[in-house]
Amino acid sequence: MPITRAVIQLKALEIAKDLNIPPTEFKASFGWCRRMMRRNGLSLRRRTSLAQRLPSDFREKLLSYQRYVIELRKKQSYPLDQMGNADQTPVFFDMPTSVTVHKKGDKSVIVRSTGNEKSRVTLMLACLADGTKLPVPDFEMQDRT
Template sequence: MGSTVRMFALQWAKSNPDHSKGFKATVSWCTRFLERHSLVLRQKTRIAQKLPADLDGKVSLFHRYVIQQRKKHGYALSQIGNMDETPMNFDMVGNKTVNPKGAKTVLIKTTGHEKSRFTVVLACTADGAKLRPMIIFKRKTMPKIKFPVGVFVHVNEKGWMDEEGVKLWLDNVWSTSRT
């Protein structure tokens, strides 16, 4: 968060060169600025999910299984992959904000789209190759914008991976990375 304050200060300095000649938004400047204005960095808190107690054992069993299957079938490392999907919010609300000391309520401003989501599907192979990402938007029609080259885009009414999405991923991401 301190770096965000410094970034805003540098942007202000750039747009106000008459008032900020030679200004450098150093860490010590930021610290003094916050103290001068009785501001502190505040962090929102939440309880994280606990990992299972037998996690290490399960990971070891899985590793042994993969090694056994690789030996049995002669799979190359490039034929073993790990794919996962994760929801992303259009507005990624930060955990920290600058507030006056002693404030009872800490508000974080948003665009109002913090609950609007899309799904990102990422994958890599056991030899370290990264497969191109897949993005799934929650909508019925494809957005009419140009996406970066190397990203596969799909739409789904619910915005998540389903059977059709897996087939599309296999055909358009996994299969194309095998050539």
């Protein structure tokens, strides 16, 4: 599981309570956490992964498509409220943070998770060219047992 500074601070307060250190003497502040991490060679690290890259001719293709749509609109006189755009995006049930506290200098940072980071639903987003956002339809989940 990813380790955040907040998790470290909570654990430090828990340990202080177990050691009978009064809360007036130890607060596990942000500054304490930062200094403790520095003393122990820890830093905030981003998990390592390969990022998707856009094609080298991305700008040319985008501009070409925009010109094509503008030309169609001029020829056909499409009103803006009749032109739309829609896209699907996944919403994951478990979205582990990409930042964790880890030893400085390590080349690879592995983050454990619950194993549900691939479980998802697909969300459809849609809007019209005049800026109208299309509403999400009401539906009931059907029991498929």
